[in-house]
């Protein structure tokens with residue numbers, strides 16, 4: 001199966017290149033960024049003597065001539081214009097941006113005017129543990145955001161047991177690669193080194209994504225109080241959910257039961273850490289209870305489970321391959 005990567009000069013684009021180079025069923029036949037006219041080895045010096053391919057200026061007709069499926073590792077808004085053209089040319093799309101993740105109203109409230117409204121109903125939310133069947137027959141998969149991936153995998157098993165009307169708090173910590181390769185004052189070494197800070201508390205665009213998916217999957221409405229924070233690491237994401245249960249239920253059993261047939265969620269017996277999932281597609285989850293107080297803890301690699309390896313899992317399912325083909329399990333430890 002021939003595949004294209006658009007946005008190959010970015011952080012998630014590079015992760016896609018690395019995953020697809022060693023994938024047993026996919027072959028990279030086209031890679032692009034906004035300008036083209038450069039060899040991938042000059043774009044990413046880490047690929048010297050590993051991959052020798054010219055990077056093109058992104059063009060949908062060229063993608064359709066060379067590939068059956070395209071990964072869009074593009075900023076939101078840019079993605080939807082490419083996706084629209086590619087789908088019309090019968091190319092399957094896995095979109096890593098936010099463009100097809102939300103219902104139209106929610107999207108337009110938190111992002112911008114949508115330019116491809118017709119394809120929104122055809123898109124499937126690419127969280128395989130909850131949408132596997134739909135992903136398998138999809139032509140367009142909206143890969144979830146990194147924060148929603150880790151938060152939903154932690155929270156969804158417990159939604160039916162949380163006291164309605166109570167507050168759910170999500171404390172979310174991310175490595176700086178979550179912000180992409182663009183330079184910002186926040187990401188400046190002197191600002192982030194040996195430092196930590198919250199940003200956009202209760203206002204982040206992933207809060208409505210989490211609320212919307214809880215409603216769609218579990219038909220329950222919760223006020224999610226989401227606080228993202230930056231920590232001085234390159235990759236990794238640690239989520240801590242705090243909530244109140246209706247009853248003193250066996251939370252360990254609920255978690256084990258939910259994920260017993262899911263290869264890429266590991267239920268841990270103690271609090272999780274980010275190094276054990278870095279470099280992998282795993283989401284590690286741990287749960288603890290103090291009377292009716294609930295603590296759920298999850299960790300992922302924001303660039304992999306939060307973006308590129310989850311995108312390849314979705315592509316595997318869309319193409320009828322095994323979910324785990326070419327998906328990394330060995331963490332960058334120590």
Ligand SMILES: NC(=O)C1=CN([C@@H]2O[C@H](COP(=O)(O)OP(=O)(O)OC[C@H]3O[C@@H](n4cnc5c(N)ncnc54)[C@H](OP(=O)(O)O)[C@@H]3O)[C@@H](O)[C@H]2O)C=CC1
Pocket residue numbers: 006007008009010011012013032033034035058072073074075076078096097098144145146177178179180181182302303306307
């Ligand atoms: N980083 C992360 O942890 C996660 C990111 N995501 C999402 O994935 C997407 C990619 O993120 P990330 O890799 O971090 O972003 P980066 O900013 O690192 O890379 C963006 C890429 O998009 C390309 N691009 C921008 N505009 C165009 C255009 N008009 N035509 C062609 N290519 C274009 C850039 O190319 P050029 O070099 O030419 O500008 C670059 O390759 C985003 O939507 C992001 O929100 C999702 C989950 C996690």
Ligand SMILES: CC(=O)N[C@@H](CCC(=O)OP(=O)(O)O)C(=O)O
Pocket residue numbers: 076096097098144145146147174175176177178179180228230306
């Ligand atoms: C650390 C950091 O800046 N993280 C990004 C989220 C990355 C991500 O998953 O964003 P998408 O919804 O665009 O896919 C942010 O807060 O905007």
